[in-house]
Amino acid sequence: MLELLQAGGIIMVPIVACSILALAIIFERFWSLRPSRVAPASTTDELWRWIKKKELNGRKLRALQSASPLGRVLAGGLMNAKHGRDIMKESIEHEASQVIHDLERFLNPLGTIATITPLLGLLGTVIGMIKVFAEIQLGGVGNAENLAGGISEALVTTAAGLSVAIPALICHRYFIRRVDELVVGMEQEAIRLVEVVHGDRDIDIEGA
Template sequence: MFEIILSGGVMMIPIILCSIAVIGISIERYWTLNPNKVAPRTLLAQVWSWIKSNQVDAAKLRELKQSSPLGKILAAGLSNSRHGRDVMKDSIQEAANQVIHDLERYIGALGTIANVAPLLGLLGSVFGMIETFNAIMLKGSGNAGVLAGGIAVALIATAAGLIVAIPATILHRYFLRRVDSLVVIMEEESIKLVDALHTDRSVDVKLV
């Protein structure tokens, strides 16, 4: 396997680095975007129990903010709930924008790698074909070993680029979908909180 990688030429180095980045980002995002960590289903019920028992204070808000991304959004809303529905919604929106930005961290890098890796493979293929044509010019077309080496560089680099790009594309879309699902959950929970505290009008809180 190591010999095959070496025969792919110099462009195998950035392709391998891209593959390592894909693995690292995927593991980190899979761990970070755990729904139970981002938007615990029992969190809103706990917050509501605090509200009914008049336990909401600075310490509780700080605990809520640090508990999870959803907790950060709910804490922002609670902190401004006394100023009216519109102010509460604006504070939720502002906190949600920051939370969503954090949830999408590194996902764009997966998309970039998915686009760049095939180009790196193509560039490696070009280098391999250049090597082949140089060999033909210097030694003629009768040296099959030299020609095969240049063609191998071209094919291995192309294959390596695709091997990295295909899973990167799949993972990029998977994590984007997971973020979208989490945003919907957090939006629903935020709407419930606003509706519980301000029931005089319909609620239209949006996180995106």
């Protein structure tokens, strides 16, 4: 492995740095975007029980707010429910925008890595070929060892760039899709809460 890194030349340094950063982001996002963490079923189950039994108070609202991102969105709406449907919806949308921002954290850097690592590989290819042509110009095609060094640098950097970019791009698309699914689920729960609080819908704890 060390020999491959050395064969790739100086361009391998940013490619390796990108691979480490991408790996860290991927592990962190897999952990942070778990449905059981973002929108656990227990959050809504407990909330519906509180509402049905009229046990909702300030302490429980704070507990709901800190329980999960979904709880934060729902608590934001409940804190302003007494001001009417429109204000409650605005409060939910305000909290939801901040939650979505948190869910999308690090996805832009991951997408950037997926974009720039093939370009870094291409840059390494160009540098390697420049070295090959420089050797040919200086010594002709007789020195195969020097020519092989430039060709090796070109191929290694290209392969390394693609090896980092492909999984980074796949994970980036996957995380975007997961965020979209989580947001849709939270929107449905928020709409249901508004309807329940303002009497447009009955509470169904079993369906929560």
